[in-house]
Amino acid sequence: MNPKQIIQEIVAEKEVDQVVFVGCGASKADLYPAKYFLEQEAKELRAAHFTANEFNYATPVSVDEHTVVISASLGGTTPETVAANRHAQKSGATVVSLTRSVDSPLAKTADYVIYHGFAENYAAKLEKTGYALQLAVELLHQIEGYAHYDSMQEGFEKIYELAQRSAEAAGKSAKKFAERFKDESGIYVMSSGASHEVAYSTSACLMMEMQWLHSGTFHSGEFFHGPFEIVDRDVPFILLMNDGRTRDIDARALAFLERFDAKTEVVDSLDYGLSSHIPAEVLDYFNPFVLTAVFRVYAEELASARQHPLTKRRYMWKLSY
């Protein structure tokens, strides 16, 4: 079933008043745009977003048969997220899971499963984010009505091709970035709006996990309320710039970084033509797709320049912990 059919079936059966997004690491971050969308656009529906064990150990009292839990795990085996599915079902919630792994533990503990791509190309890596956002849009539209539903559909029709094309066009800039940053030992990552947790997963997963580089991340609106005191000539920053309502927040951070000669790399949705393809009224929600696709190329080039493959781990997949 597709997201629309799944939500139709759920709302035909029960009154939904809450959507809880649960995952770990990049799979948690990939759910953020959907949570952000509901927080922005829902008049009544509640939305929450947890790392799986926080949800497991401190489950909100509101999680009951009126809750839809949307969980994600790429390989479908993340123990905390599988436990969250079981826990959610025991609380009476309906569970929709996103994974690429057929018949995985995550798939087996969900009421509904959507299988997404990943390895095929840059666009496929965005399907998890995309399905979560589609589920959120369907929930909102079918429960409360959503004025820009058609614009969102237009966005979904166009975003994968645009993101793929953007990634393919990013090679030259990505190579330059890799050369400039390959000898750094650490790097900060910022963004805002729907892309806040693209910055988070870029920092926690691409930099720390996959490159063993030191990293920190924060909302670009928070930059001026603490983190900016670390800025000095050549301190490395990646700014993932949004096109849309929060652009001014990102631009203000950029102006400061440039003023004090921080070593700044900007990946900007505007450069990839987001607003020429996506209707203005839903523009914000599609930034994460372009930024994720383009920065993946940057990470690949960095890995290559540092001779540290993105798949290399010292603990993950190697030890029990």
Added chain:
Amino acid sequence: MNPKQIIQEIVAEKEVDQVVFVGCGASKADLYPAKYFLEQEAKELRAAHFTANEFNYATPVSVDEHTVVISASLGGTTPETVAANRHAQKSGATVVSLTRSVDSPLAKTADYVIYHGFAENYAAKLEKTGYALQLAVELLHQIEGYAHYDSMQEGFEKIYELAQRSAEAAGKSAKKFAERFKDESGIYVMSSGASHEVAYSTSACLMMEMQWLHSGTFHSGEFFHGPFEIVDRDVPFILLMNDGRTRDIDARALAFLERFDAKTEVVDSLDYGLSSHIPAEVLDYFNPFVLTAVFRVYAEELASARQHPLTKRRYMWKLSY
């Protein structure tokens, strides 16, 4: 008026269905326990938490006359937060502000103001967090009813003295910490549960802003899903350990840090007797008080050992930006 009276007056006038917490930096983080409490305990009330400019530039459509906005700014002049007050009022929301600064711009743009202490002692620095949490408890209890209301009151009666005593008892450990970490150039900070953003403000404000130290922060449940690949012998970590439901999450991260000889400093609510003073059913919500008070002493000792006063800035209060 005290928090109870303020909420009585608000709910007598209007039906409240949403509470939005807005601030910047440490004042944003200080509101997190209140948001966490509502997300945990409310069956119907919605809760959200934003850095002020995210709220200003991308205001949720749900912000209307049924919304209470709770904002905070220590000095009452943070431009983004003052703008958020104006913006919230224009949307019809009722604004309750926390500040220590009488007749400040923040106070003048709020419907209700609670003035809190700060400089008097360690306990006074917790009043902002405490009033926000009291407001959240009153909102929940007066609107939906809350079974553990009396336990929370017992907690409020005891927590300030316990936190003050804890800070006063922390000197020796804090000095040892400062000696051990004074030559580090960066340090990670983790926590979970209601203390998640104590870790955030420790990282973004105490380390980056006030010590110009590199830092990153994440939920200790996220540690195993990316960040832990950075762990190696002597990589510096601060773990703010909670007593209560999410303790196992923190303890699992600690076991890993110790297994690989990371340079780990643990500040643990359990060591300061939190559970002997606070009723078990509300224990989680009082961790941030003890951890904040104790770590303040650690930060002071670190500042002293590094000869870098906590008040020293290069940009904040010095430039326009």
